[in-house]
Amino acid sequence: MTGSVASTESGVGERRFRVTCDSLVELRWRLAPHVQMRSERFGAIAYNSREQRLTLLHSSAIGHLPGLLLGVSAAAVELSALGLTREQLDDLLAQLWNAGILEPLAEVAQPIAQPGTESQ
Amino acid sequence: MTIVRDALMEGLSSPLCLTWELTWACNLSCRHCLSSSGKPDPLELDLQACRRLLDDFRDMGIFYLNIGGGEPMMHPSFFGIIEYADALGIGVKFSTNGTRLNREAAQRIASLHYCDVQVSLDGATAAVNDAIRGAGSYERALWALQNLADAGVQGSKISVVVTKGSIGQLDELRTLASRFGAQLRLTRLRPSGRAQDCYEELALDDAQQRYLYEYLLRYPEIQTADSFFHLNALGASLPGLNFCGAGRVVCLIDPVGDVYACPFTIHPDFRAGSVRTDRFATIWRSAELFRDLRAQTPAAGCQRCDAYSRCHGGCLATKFFTGRSLFGADPSCVRAVGNPVSVPVPRRLSDHTRLVRRGSAGSSAAVGQSSLSSRRFRGVDGSSWGDIVGDV
Numbered sequence: 001m002t003g004s005v006a007s008t009e010s011g012v013g014e015r016r017f018r019v020t021c022d023s024l025v026e027l028r029w030r031l032a033p034h035v036q037m038r039s040e041r042f043g044a045i046a047y048n049s050r051e052q053r054l055t056l057l058h059s060s061a062i063g064h065l066p067g068l069l070l071g072v073s074a075a076a077v078e079l080s081a082l083g084l085t086r087e088q089l090d091d092l093l094a095q096l097w098n099a100g101i102l103e104p105l106a107e108v109a110q111p112i113a114q115p116g117t118e119s120q
Numbered sequence: 121m122t123i124v125r126d127a128l129m130e131g132l133s134s135p136l137c138l139t140w141e142l143t144w145a146c147n148l149s150c151r152h153c154l155s156s157s158g159k160p161d162p163l164e165l166d167l168q169a170c171r172r173l174l175d176d177f178r179d180m181g182i183f184y185l186n187i188g189g190g191e192p193m194m195h196p197s198f199f200g201i202i203e204y205a206d207a208l209g210i211g212v213k214f215s216t217n218g219t220r221l222n223r224e225a226a227q228r229i230a231s232l233h234y235c236d237v238q239v240s241l242d243g244a245t246a247a248v249n250d251a252i253r254g255a256g257s258y259e260r261a262l263w264a265l266q267n268l269a270d271a272g273v274q275g276s277k278i279s280v281v282v283t284k285g286s287i288g289q290l291d292e293l294r295t296l297a298s299r300f301g302a303q304l305r306l307t308r309l310r311p312s313g314r315a316q317d318c319y320e321e322l323a324l325d326d327a328q329q330r331y332l333y334e335y336l337l338r339y340p341e342i343q344t345a346d347s348f349f350h351l352n353a354l355g356a357s358l359p360g361l362n363f364c365g366a367g368r369v370v371c372l373i374d375p376v377g378d379v380y381a382c383p384f385t386i387h388p389d390f391r392a393g394s395v396r397t398d399r400f401a402t403i404w405r406s407a408e409l410f411r412d413l414r415a416q417t418p419a420a421g422c423q424r425c426d427a428y429s430r431c432h433g434g435c436l437a438t439k440f441f442t443g444r445s446l447f448g449a450d451p452s453c454v455r456a457v458g459n460p461v462s463v464p465v466p467r468r469l470s471d472h473t474r475l476v477r478r479g480s481a482g483s484s485a486a487v488g489q490s491s492l493s494s495r496r497f498r499g500v501d502g503s504s505w506g507d508i509v510g511d512v
């Protein structure tokens with residue numbers, strides 16, 4: 001799985017979390033607060049209005065996760081339609097979470113504070 | 121993280137950086153005004169037309185607008201427009217000279233969900249600023265910044281066009297910004313609008329460009345609107361886009377609804393259509409000019425430069441208005457300073473400082489027509505990029 005997340009703003013550091021569940025795929029997710037997203041040919045673009053940060057989501061899968069993005073289904077439910085392995089979707093979710101685009105509905109993770117990861 | 125360059129080069133379903141100039145009216149007469157503003161045009165879009173346009177922006181998934189002018193607060197429906205945008209969930213960033221930003225206006229701005237105010241200031245002292253923006257403009261800008269701070273508006277910016285006059289004041293400008301809880305934003309002087317008349321006098325020289333580059337590396341919290349990517353040729357890349365986004369991710373709608381590739385390319389060669397005759401989405405997605413720009417390899421003549429992947433030949437507008445070939449290097453190229461002028465320097469066609477009255481909207485060209493000179497783009501091939509990003 002080589003999905004990637006890129007940003008057009010500087011100083012964007014990856015968030016680190018200590019996850020206390022076996023697989024992110026089991027969780028229900030939603031867009032993080034202040035984040036909007038729209039589809040593009042290559043996947044999607046997300047914008048965090050609070051951090052004023054654009055993120056390119058270069059993944060054909062991302063556009064096919066509407067139920068997941070609305071928090072109405074667990075990622076596992078979306079798996080069959082995507083043709084992804086569980087590990088691939090797990091990896092994608094981790095990247096989106098790290099980038100502050102998605103967040104789980106359930107309290108399963110504690111952020112680990114990291115110096116120097118504030119964005120503009 | 122790297123920018124997914126190819127995806128942006130080919131254009132997006134909607135612009136990322138949409139500048140919307142609401143009016144040409146302005147109560148200042150800055151020497152470097154990119155839109156030669158002064159007097160309003162009788163055909164400027166009214167509130168009803170602006171609301172229709174905002175509905176289109178929402179349907180296109182546009183995240184935010186860069187609102188400018190002229191002085192946008194002089195549009196008779198300024199608050200009606202930005203409050204409607206806010207209600208639609210479209211963020212507003214607007215540039216102002218601050219002269220109308222009183223306490224009441226600041227409080228109204230503070231009540232919006234997302235409104236980012238950029239107060240223009242072109243020097244850390246009245247002497248430097250007022251020489252460009254006019255007598256009294258320095259004090260008025262500081263008054264506006266104080267009103268914003270008092271109203272609790274977060275994240276205001278002091279927006280500076282860096283010139284020979286202000287390059288030595290960067291430390292003072294950072295101090296000034298922090299005094300108001302604001303961020304410093306530095307942008308590049310381009311020879312557009314009235315700046316055509318003072319570009320040579322005000323633009324940074326080679327040593328000053330190097331100083332600025334080092335300064336931006338030292339203080340990455342300074343915002344730049346991706347203005348200075350041509351300086352990447354000096355070494356490590358500055359954050360942000362590293363190629364010209366005109367027509368790819370950048371676009372301008374002017375006060376009468378004409379659509380251009382970039383706020384700094386207000387010229388018939390870069391006019392893509394008019395929202396008076398076509399939907400903005402149609403212009404953005406189908407105009408021949410935009411399709412041409414997205415298909416071009418930027419500054420193909422620079423491709424053999426070893427800094428090309430970081431600079432891509434610099435700013436289209438700066439080349440155009442200094443008479444350089446659009447295939448070649450930026451006139452402020454740090455590797456090839458002194459490129460010969462290759463084509464006649466185009467002049468701006470409008471000066472709203474002295475505007476009397478337009479006879480028509482001047483918006484008759486249909487979408488799909490491009491007045492971009494084929495001479496400028498002929499022979500450019502679409503080469504591929506090296507950093508292919510994988511897919512899942």
Ligand code: SF4
Nearest residue numbers: 353422425431449453
């Ligand atoms: S020659 Fe072209 S690519 Fe190289 S630094 Fe100059 S403008 Fe940039």
Ligand code: SF4
Nearest residue numbers: 364366382435436437
């Ligand atoms: S023409 Fe210049 S100012 Fe406009 S998008 Fe290109 S690089 Fe930026």
